[in-house]
Amino acid sequence: MSHETLTFEHFKLPLENGLYLEGEVRVPVGTAPKPVLLISHGFRGHKDWAFWPEVSGRIAGSGFYTVSFNFSRIAARDADGISPEEAAEAATLSSAALLIQGDQDRDALLLQHAGFREQAPQHRYLSIRGADHTFGTVDPYEGSTSALNEAVTSTIAFLQEKLA
Structure with missing residues (x-):
């Protein structure tokens, strides 16, 4: 895996009703x-929560453009994931998908992940042994963990296979 020099730029785009979209773009050097x-x-997160800046930088450093951003508003209905109807719709994705889950996550999210596996076996699934919802990281961020490293390395390999 290459670790390219990155160009980093912050953006803030105005939306309606005084809202805005704020984020960062990371671009490997080159044309x-x-x-x-x-x-x-x-x-419950934001673009700078715990591991997100590092993950964005590592993926960009492996040769992809990344755009990370903060949502103007959070639209999730509850903390237990998406509805069964939304899960069924997600199962119909025609593009390849990689779903990564720590095997020590909350029960509701583990059940949702198992449902995805059943409804959409054409996608790739990775269960990281001993990992929780945040792959053992905390906010404020204290550095990567072996679980997060496994998740990021697997993500980069999947992206390189499917997009490079």
């Missing part, structure tokens, strides 16, 4: 076109 990955945080 060759590369796939762009949108990196979005979870329900």
Whole structure:
């Protein structure tokens, strides 16, 4: 895996009703076109929460453009994941997907992950042994963990296989 020098730029785009979209773009140096990955945080997070800046930088350093951003508002209905109807719709994705889950996550999310495996066996699934919802990391961020390293390394390998 290469670790390229990155160009980093912050952006803030005005939206309606006084809202805005704020984020960062990381671009490997060079002029060759590369796939762009949108990196979005979870329900209670933000683009700078714990491991997200490092993950965005590591993926960009492996040769992809990354865009991380903060949502103007959080639209999730609850902290237990998506509805069964939304899960069924997600199972119909025609593009390849990699779903990574720590095997020590909350029960509701583990059940949701198992449902995805059953409804959409065409996708790739990775269960990281001993990992929780945040792969053993905390906020404020104290550095990577072996579980997070496994998740990021697997993600980069998947992206390189499917997009490079």
